[in-house]
Amino acid sequence: MDLIQYLVSGISIGSAYALIAIGFNLIYNATGIINFAQGEFVMLGGMGSVYFYHYLHFPLIFAILSGILLAGVTGILVERLSIRPIRDASILSLIIVTIGDSILIRGIAMLVWDKNSHALPSFSGDIPIRFLGAAVSPQYIWIIVVSIISMLLLGGFFRYTITGKAMLASSVDPVAARLVGINVERVTMYSFFISALFSGMAGALMTPVTLTSYDIGISLGLKGFAAAVVGGLGRMSGALVGGIILGIVESFSAGLISSGYKDAITFGLLLLFLYMRPQGIVGEIKAERV
Amino acid sequence: MLVVRNLEVFYGKLRAVKSLSFHVNEGEIVTIIGANGSGKTSTLRAISGIMVKTRGEIIFENERINGLPPHVIVNMGISHVPEGRRLFPNLTVRDNLLLGAYPYLKKNGDFSKIVKDRIEQVFAIFPRLKERSDQLAGTLSGGEQQMLAIGRALMSRPRLLLLDEPSMGLAPVIVNEIFKVIEELRKDMGVTILLVEQNARKALEISDRGYVLESGSLVYSGSSEELKKSKEIQRAYLGKSDFFE
Numbered sequence: 001m002d003l004i005q006y007l008v009s010g011i012s013i014g015s016a017y018a019l020i021a022i023g024f025n026l027i028y029n030a031t032g033i034i035n036f037a038q039g040e041f042v043m044l045g046g047m048g049s050v051y052f053y054h055y056l057h058f059p060l061i062f063a064i065l066s067g068i069l070l071a072g073v074t075g076i077l078v079e080r081l082s083i084r085p086i087r088d089a090s091i092l093s094l095i096i097v098t099i100g101d102s103i104l105i106r107g108i109a110m111l112v113w114d115k116n117s118h119a120l121p122s123f124s125g126d127i128p129i130r131f132l133g134a135a136v137s138p139q140y141i142w143i144i145v146v147s148i149i150s151m152l153l154l155g156g157f158f159r160y161t162i163t164g165k166a167m168l169a170s171s172v173d174p175v176a177a178r179l180v181g182i183n184v185e186r187v188t189m190y191s192f193f194i195s196a197l198f199s200g201m202a203g204a205l206m207t208p209v210t211l212t213s214y215d216i217g218i219s220l221g222l223k224g225f226a227a228a229v230v231g232g233l234g235r236m237s238g239a240l241v242g243g244i245i246l247g248i249v250e251s252f253s254a255g256l257i258s259s260g261y262k263d264a265i266t267f268g269l270l271l272l273f274l275y276m277r278p279q280g281i282v283g284e285i286k287a288e289r290v
Numbered sequence: 291m292l293v294v295r296n297l298e299v300f301y302g303k304l305r306a307v308k309s310l311s312f313h314v315n316e317g318e319i320v321t322i323i324g325a326n327g328s329g330k331t332s333t334l335r336a337i338s339g340i341m342v343k344t345r346g347e348i349i350f351e352n353e354r355i356n357g358l359p360p361h362v363i364v365n366m367g368i369s370h371v372p373e374g375r376r377l378f379p380n381l382t383v384r385d386n387l388l389l390g391a392y393p394y395l396k397k398n399g400d401f402s403k404i405v406k407d408r409i410e411q412v413f414a415i416f417p418r419l420k421e422r423s424d425q426l427a428g429t430l431s432g433g434e435q436q437m438l439a440i441g442r443a444l445m446s447r448p449r450l451l452l453l454d455e456p457s458m459g460l461a462p463v464i465v466n467e468i469f470k471v472i473e474e475l476r477k478d479m480g481v482t483i484l485l486v487e488q489n490a491r492k493a494l495e496i497s498d499r500g501y502v503l504e505s506g507s508l509v510y511s512g513s514s515e516e517l518k519k520s521k522e523i524q525r526a527y528l529g530k531s532d533f534f535e
Contacts, residue, residue: 162388162395169378169389176376178340181364181393181446 004134006255007248012140013209014247015147016202020224021231021239022154023199029171029234030191033094037078037102038199039221040109044071045200046212047109050118060121064204071200072193074105079192084185102217109214120207143205150201151240154194158236167191199224219263226270232280241281245269291316291482292337292450296346299332306332308506309346314450319476319483321493321514323527324503330486331373333503334452337484338370339363350450365393369448373455375439379428383419386427386438387412390445405445412441415471433464440471450482451475457489465489469496490527494518502527 020042027035049067052058058066078101083094123142128135158164170177170187177184203212203220210216223246231242246266254262273280292314299307307329314320322330335341337348339360348356355363369390378386388395391405398404413420416437422430427438436456443451453472457465473496475481487493494500494514502510502523510523517523 162392165381165385165389166392168381172378172380173376175340176372176378177389178360179338179364179370179372179376180389180442181361182389183359183361 002134002255004132005136006251008131008134008136009140010248010251011244012143012247013206013251014227014244015144015240016206016243017223017227017246018240018243019147019150019198019202019205020220021228021243022151022236023195023202024225024228025234025236025239026191026195026198028228030167030188031083031094032091033083033098034225035078035195036095036098036221037105038195038224039217039219040102040105041071041075041196041199041217042203042220042224043106043109043212043214043217044074044196045203046120046207046216047113047118047203047214048200049120049204049207050212051113053120054118060123064120064123067204068197068200071203072197075192075194075196076189078196079189083192084188087185102221106214106217113214115214117211117213118207119211120204122208137209139205139208143209146201146205150198151236154198155236163187163190223266226266228280229270229278230273230280232283235280235282238280238282245281291351292484293349294333294337294347295349297333297336297348298345299329299336299341300343300345301332306506307336307503310503310506310508312501312508312511314482314484316449316482317476317480318499319472319485319497321485321487321490321497321500322503323487323490323493323500323517325527326488327505328503329506330503331454332506334370334372334454334484334486337363338368338452340370361393364446364448367447367449368452369443369446369450370452371439371443371454371456373458375435377427377430377435377438377442379426381427382424383427383430383438384409384423386442387419387445390442393446408445408447412444415444415474416441432460433467436460436464436468437471440468444475444479444481448481450484453483453485455486455488457487457492465492472496490523491518 020038023038023041024035027033045067048070049064052066053060053063082097082101122139124138126137128137129141158168166182167187167190170182170184174184227242227246228239230245231238246269249269250262250266253265294313295311297307297310298305310333322333324330332341336344339358344356347354350366350368378389387409388405391408395405418434419437419441422434430438456468469492472483476483485493485497494517497514500512500514500517501508510517510520
């Protein structure tokens with residue numbers, strides 16, 4: 001059954017997109033910035049894992065965790081070195097700075113590593129699992145399970161920890177957050193760290209399926225951005241909805257039409273939402289107070 | 291307790307407060323009155339550290355505090371109930387209170403018993419908040435929001451409470467209730483209060499001393515009794531005119 005296969009791979013890739021979209025949302029909520037360097041965190045998660053596994057010969061699981069951590073640390077560096085020093089600049093300037101960050105990180109990755117595509121072994125072998133008549137690669141299941149667990153953990157973090165609540169508070173009203181004694185700069189740094197971790201995780205999870213290279217962040221970053229917009233920018237539940245929809249649409253259009261068109265269809269969907277429903281699927285229209 | 295000397299506060303190049311000096315003694319309720327744009331709010335924002343462009347000196351318990359970040363100032367014992375209340379509308383009443391104790395929680399681990407006791411104390415002052423403890427703060431009425439804003443500020447156990455326009459936008463009955471609570475806070479919890487109000491009559495009723503600001507400068511100061519008797523203040527701020535007398 002091809003359709004089942006498309007569906008499973010769509011949900012799987014879609015949940016990775018959702019992780020990237022969550023990364024966009026975390027930084028957007030903390031600072032109002034669309035972070036154009038988000039895709040580079042994805043790339044670092046993948047390329048980092050490859051580096052730690054193939055060149056430093058870490059066991060696979062440690063290589064992946066190190067790759068994700070590399071992305072997370074880079075997230076902190078981006079915030080400390082390029083965002084915080086000019087925190088009072090306009091949002092547009094900050095967004096342009098993130099474009100600079102993305103070019104810089106990509107350039108460093110190219111110089112330190114190389115321009116080739118790299119693979120990682122699947123986490124638990126390549127023998128397909130039979131599922132409703134379809135043959136599903138086990139890596140797809142890994143992607144879905146790990147994504148869902150980490151999203152649940154993030155939800156619990158916001159709901160049950162004081163730091164999570166402080167992040168929510170800082171995103172709605174940074175001044176009030178300062179007044180109750182929250183160190184908003186510190187909280188913003190946490191947001192960048194978690195955001196980069198999630199995106200790096202997406203990169204590491206997808207590498208066995210899609211391969212990775214120094215410049216893969218451009219397209220994966222855009223996919224994650226599209227998922228965030230389709231779901232509703234800033235909404236965590238939206239990231240999941242948007243990611244899954246995008247993944248399924250992409251997978252079916254690749255399977256039923258042609259894989260050459262899948263990106264065009266994805267970004268067509270992004271444009272459609274930007275025109276027709278800019279607040280996204282789960283978003284509400286915000287009344288602007290003047 | 292609080293001494294302010296030659297304070298100047300800037301918004302960009304605009305000077306919102308000009309060479310302002312005043313003080314608040316421990317245990318006092320002191321009011322700053324003045325029209326819109328007279329620099330009252332800027333003064334409070336300078337004290338709590340969210341206005342960074344200041345000149346002059348702000349001294350709290352013999353320590354200079356200007357230039358310190360707001361979270362450090364909160365830790366020293368100053369809590370600020372901002373203009374317009376500024377709750378976290380997407381969080382519940384209880385979570386808003388919890389975040390009021392953020393520095394304490396950070397230091398002592400999440401959700402300690404002491405914080406729970408503090409929340410109960412706030413509920414004792416404002417029983418209506420207890421009924422609404424699991425409701426989102428954004429769904430409260432104006433009066434309840436003001437209560438929550440004060441309650442949140444009390445969670446850090448301040449010794450000095452800065453209150454910015456607590457009567458704003460509230461029905462007279464609620465205003466009376468809020469002012470009664472402010473008086474009780476001093477009596478029962480020993481909190482010193484610096485109050486900023488446009489409702490000068492109400493504010494002077496509960497305070498010991500007052501300062502009057504006009505376009506950023508201090509124009510009068512004195513005991514609340516003196517201020518209430520002054521003809522000019524009656525005309526300008528208490529809404530009494532000679533016309534009918």
